[in-house]
Amino acid sequence: MTNTNTAIHTHIPGFPRIGAARELKFALEKNWRGELDEAGLEAVGRALRARHWALQHDAGLDYVTVGDFAFYDQVANHIQLLGCEPARYGFSAGQSQLERYFTMARGRSAASAHGADCGCGQPHGDGAPSAAAALEMTKWFDTNYHYLVPEFTPETSFALSCERLFDEVAEAQALGHAVKAALIGPLTFLWLGKSKDAAFDRLALLDKLLPVYSQVLDRLKAQGVQWVQIDEPILGLDLPSAWRSAFENTYWQLNQVGVPLLLATYFSPLEENLSLACRLPVAGLHVDGVRAPHELTSIADWLPVHKVLSVGIVDGRNIWRTDLDAALAVLAPIADKRAGKLWLSTSCSLLHAPFTLAAETTLGSEIRSWLAFATEKLDELYVLKRALQGEYDAGTTEALAVSRAAIANRRASPRVHQAAVRERLQALPDDADQRRSPFAKRQAEQRARFQLPAYPTTTIGSFPQTPAIRSARASFKRGDLSLTEYEATMRAEIAYAVQRQEALGLDVLVHGEAERNDMVEYFGEQLDGFVFTQLGWVQSYGSRCVKPPIIYGDVSRPKAMTVDWTVHAQSLTSKPMKGMLTGPITILQWSFVRDDQPRARTALQIALAIRDEVADLEQAGIGIIQIDEPAVREGLPLRRSRWDAYLDWATRAFRVSASAVADRTQIHTHMCYAEFNDILPQIAAMDADVITIETSRSDMELLNGFGQFRYPNEIGPGVYDIHSPRVPEQQEMVRLLQKAGAVIPPANLWVNPDCGLKTRGWAETETALRNMVAAARQLRAAA
Ligand code: GLN
Numbered sequence: 001m002t003n004t005n006t007a008i009h010t011h012i013p014g015f016p017r018i019g020a021a022r023e024l025k026f027a028l029e030k031n032w033r034g035e036l037d038e039a040g041l042e043a044v045g046r047a048l049r050a051r052h053w054a055l056q057h058d059a060g061l062d063y064v065t066v067g068d069f070a071f072y073d074q075v076a077n078h079i080q081l082l083g084c085e086p087a088r089y090g091f092s093a094g095q096s097q098l099e100r101y102f103t104m105a106r107g108r109s110a111a112s113a114h115g116a117d118c119g120c121g122q123p124h125g126d127g128a129p130s131a132a133a134a135l136e137m138t139k140w141f142d143t144n145y146h147y148l149v150p151e152f153t154p155e156t157s158f159a160l161s162c163e164r165l166f167d168e169v170a171e172a173q174a175l176g177h178a179v180k181a182a183l184i185g186p187l188t189f190l191w192l193g194k195s196k197d198a199a200f201d202r203l204a205l206l207d208k209l210l211p212v213y214s215q216v217l218d219r220l221k222a223q224g225v226q227w228v229q230i231d232e233p234i235l236g237l238d239l240p241s242a243w244r245s246a247f248e249n250t251y252w253q254l255n256q257v258g259v260p261l262l263l264a265t266y267f268s269p270l271e272e273n274l275s276l277a278c279r280l281p282v283a284g285l286h287v288d289g290v291r292a293p294h295e296l297t298s299i300a301d302w303l304p305v306h307k308v309l310s311v312g313i314v315d316g317r318n319i320w321r322t323d324l325d326a327a328l329a330v331l332a333p334i335a336d337k338r339a340g341k342l343w344l345s346t347s348c349s350l351l352h353a354p355f356t357l358a359a360e361t362t363l364g365s366e367i368r369s370w371l372a373f374a375t376e377k378l379d380e381l382y383v384l385k386r387a388l389q390g391e392y393d394a395g396t397t398e399a400l401a402v403s404r405a406a407i408a409n410r411r412a413s414p415r416v417h418q419a420a421v422r423e424r425l426q427a428l429p430d431d432a433d434q435r436r437s438p439f440a441k442r443q444a445e446q447r448a449r450f451q452l453p454a455y456p457t458t459t460i461g462s463f464p465q466t467p468a469i470r471s472a473r474a475s476f477k478r479g480d481l482s483l484t485e486y487e488a489t490m491r492a493e494i495a496y497a498v499q500r501q502e503a504l505g506l507d508v509l510v511h512g513e514a515e516r517n518d519m520v521e522y523f524g525e526q527l528d529g530f531v532f533t534q535l536g537w538v539q540s541y542g543s544r545c546v547k548p549p550i551i552y553g554d555v556s557r558p559k560a561m562t563v564d565w566t567v568h569a570q571s572l573t574s575k576p577m578k579g580m581l582t583g584p585i586t587i588l589q590w591s592f593v594r595d596d597q598p599r600a601r602t603a604l605q606i607a608l609a610i611r612d613e614v615a616d617l618e619q620a621g622i623g624i625i626q627i628d629e630p631a632v633r634e635g636l637p638l639r640r641s642r643w644d645a646y647l648d649w650a651t652r653a654f655r656v657s658a659s660a661v662a663d664r665t666q667i668h669t670h671m672c673y674a675e676f677n678d679i680l681p682q683i684a685a686m687d688a689d690v691i692t693i694e695t696s697r698s699d700m701e702l703l704n705g706f707g708q709f710r711y712p713n714e715i716g717p718g719v720y721d722i723h724s725p726r727v728p729e730q731q732e733m734v735r736l737l738q739k740a741g742a743v744i745p746p747a748n749l750w751v752n753p754d755c756g757l758k759t760r761g762w763a764e765t766e767t768a769l770r771n772m773v774a775a776a777r778q779l780r781a782a783a
Pocket residue numbers: 118119120121460461462513519580628630670671672755756757758
C-alpha cells in the first residue's frame with residue numbers, strides 16, 4: 001500500500017441481497033408458507049450478509065457496506081428503523097418486528113398478498129384500501145425495483161424503533177470488517193412516501209424526523225463505523241424549491257453528530273442541484289459517473305478539497321464489463337485534483353445487477369468475456385484503484401490486459417455488428433413511421449372491412465396459463481416432450497381458447513398466448529442480438545426476481561415468429577383473430593441494453609424486426625394486430641427536460657413497428673396501469689387505431705384525461721381488474737362503460753378487461769367475460 005493519505009478508497013453503494021442462488025427468495029417463501037420460522041429466516045439473512053461482505057472484503061474494497069440488506073425492501077426497513085409504521089395496521093405489542101414488517105409488505109393475510117402477476121413484470125396492489133392492505137409499491141426511481149411506499153399523515157411521529165441496522169453493523173465488525181453503514185437520507189425518505197391527505201405536505205414532518213436520524217447516527221458513531229453513506233438520490237430530480245432549500249439545514253444538523261457522512265446521489269445528473277450538493281456540510285459526496293459523466297469535472301473543481309469525492313465509475317445498472325482504460329482516462333485528472341480524497345465506486349447500488357457470471361455456463365466464452373455482474377464489478381474497482389495508484393503489479397497488468405482485449409473484441413465482433421441492419425437503418429425513409437392515410441380514412445376502411453358491432457368486445461391477449469400448459473413447457477425444455485408433441489399440445493390449447501371465446505360471443509378473438517413463457521423473452525429468444533443468462537436474476541420486489549435478456553448486438557429477425565400460431569388460430573374461426581406482438585420500447589425497457597450505441601438506435605432495430613413480423617401477419621391474412629407497449633411510461637427520464645427527446649424516439653420506434661400495413665389493417669396497442677395524463681399528446685402520436693388501457697381500478701377516472709385531450713383514435717378502457725379473482729357483475733361494467741361513454745365518443749369505445757388473463761383460472765375468466773359481453777350487448781341495445 002502507498003501512504004494512506006494518498007490512497008484511493010473503494011466501496012459500493014450496495015450489493016444484491018437476494019443471493020447467488022436466490023437463497024433469500026426461497027427462504028422468504030418458505031417462511032411465508034410456514035415452513036421456516038423466524039430464527040431460521042434470520043439465520044439465512046445472516047449467512048447471506050456474511051458471504052456478501054466477505055466478497056467485498058476479498059475483492060479488496062476498503063469498506064463493506066452494511067444496511068443494504070433487507071428481507072423485503074430497504075425503504076420498509078427504514079419505516080421500522082424510524083418507527084413510522086402506519087397506524088392503520090393497528091399492530092399490537094405481541095407481534096414480532098418481522099411479522100409487522102411482512103404485514104406491511106404483503107397485507108394482512110398472506111393469501112391476499114399482492115395481486116397476481118399479469119406478466120407485465122410490475123407488482124399490483126391489493127385493490128381497495130382496507131386495514132389489511134399492504135403498503136403500495138412503486139418503482140424505485142427509473143429502475144425495475146419496487147419499494148414499499150411509506151405513508152405520512154400530519155400525525156405521523158418518529159422514534160428510533162428497530163435494532164436491526166445496529167445489529168448488522170456489529171455483525172460485520174465481529175467479522176473483522178471496516179464498516180460503512182448505508183442509510184436512505186431523510187429528504188429522500190420523505191419524498192418517496194405519500195401524504196395520505198392531499199392537503200398535507202410531508203416535508204412538514206422533517207423537523208420531527210431529523211432528531212431520530214441524529215440518534216441513528218449517534219448510535220452508528222458509538223459503534224465506531226468509519227463512514228455513513230446517506231443516500232439522497234432525489235438530488236437528481238426536478239425538486240420543488242422548498243425541498244431543495246431543506247437540504248442545507250438538514251445536513252448541517254446531521255453533521256453535528258460528528259460521524260463522517262458520504263452523501264450519495266445516483267441515477268441522474270445533478271444539474272441545478274450540483275453546487276448545492278457540493279456545498280452541503282458533509283464529509284464526502286458520491287456521484288453517478290455513468291449517468292452524468294459530463295458533471296465530473298465541475299464536481300471535482302467545486303467540491304471543497306477537504307471532502308471526499310466518490311466517483312461511481314462502474315455501471316451499477318448494467319451488465320457490461322467496464323472499459324478500464326476509458327475509466328482511467330476520466331479518473332486520472334480527477335485523482336490529481338483530489339489528492340488523497342478520491343474514492344471509486346459503482347454508479348449506484350449493485351441491487352440492480354445480477355449476482356455473478358461464475359454460474360453462467362451457456363453464454364459462450366466470447367459474449368461472457370464482455371460481461372461483468374455484481375461480483376465481477378467489485379474486481380474492476382480494485383483494478384482501477386491499483387492502476388490509479390500506479391501499482392502496476394502483475395495482477396493489475398494482467399487484469400487490464402484481459403479487460404482491454406475483451407473490450408476490443410466486443411467492439412469489433414461480427415456478432416455485434418450486422419451490416420444489413422446498419423444499412424437498413426441508414427436507408428430508412430423519414431416517413432417509415434407514418435401510416436398511409438390519416439386515422440379517419442383508416443377507421444372508415446376498417447369499419448367497412450370488419451363490420452364490428454358498437455362496443456366491440458375483445459381481450460388483451462393471454463388466456464389462463466394453466467398448470468397443464470406450464471408442465472408441457474417444462475417437459476419440452478427438459479427434453480421429455482418432443483417439439484412435435486409440444487407444438488401439438490399448444491395448438492390444442494389455442495383451439496380450446498378460440499372455442500371458449502366463440503362460445504362467449506366475443507367479437508375480436510386472440511389465440512391466448514399459450515406458447516409464450518413471457519412477453520419479452522418469447523421474442524428475444526427468436527431474435528438475433530439477444531442472449532439469455534441462466535441465473536442473471538435481479539430483484540424486482542420482495543422475493544420476486546426477473547431475469548432480463550441481454551441485447552448484445554444488432555437486432556434482426558431470422559424468420560417469422562408468430563405467424564404459424566396466429567394463422568392456426570385464425571383457421572379455427574370466422575371472427576377476426578388479433579395477432580399479438582410485444583413492442584420495441586417494452587422489449588428494450590425490460591432487457592439489459594447494449595451501451596455501445598444510443599438506446600434510440602437499439603429501439604429502432606427492434607422496431608424493424610417487429611415491423612417485418614407485422615407485415616408477415618398482414619400478408620398471412622391477419623387483419624388486426626396488437627403491439628403491446630406497457631413500458632412506454634417507465635422509460636421516461638427522471639428529468640423532465642429530457643422527456644421530449646425520449647418520447648420522440650420511443651414513439652417513432654413504435655410507429656415504425658406499426659406502419660408498414662395497409663389502411664384496412666387495424667393496429668392495436670396495449671398499456672397497463674400508468675399515469676398517462678402528462679404524456680397524452682405522445683400517446684396519441686403513436687397513432688394506434690385502437691389502444692387498450694388498464695382503467696378499472698381508477699373507476700375510469702384515468703379516462704378523463706383522454707377525454708379532455710380529445711384523444712382522437714379508438715380506446716378500450718379496461719372494464720375489470722384482472723389482478724383479482726373477483727368476478728365483476730354485468731351492471732358494474734355497464735356503469736363503467738357509461739362513465740367512459742361520457743368522456744369518449746361511444747362510437748370509439750371498445751370493451752375489454754384491464755390486461756391479459758394469464759394468471760387467472762378458466763372458470764372465473766369465463767364468468768367474467770360472459771358478464772362483459774352481456775354488458776356490451778346491453779349498451780348496444782340501449783343505444
Ligand atoms: N398481451 C399480453 C397479455 O395479455 C399483455 C401483457 C401486459 O400488458 N403486461 O398477457
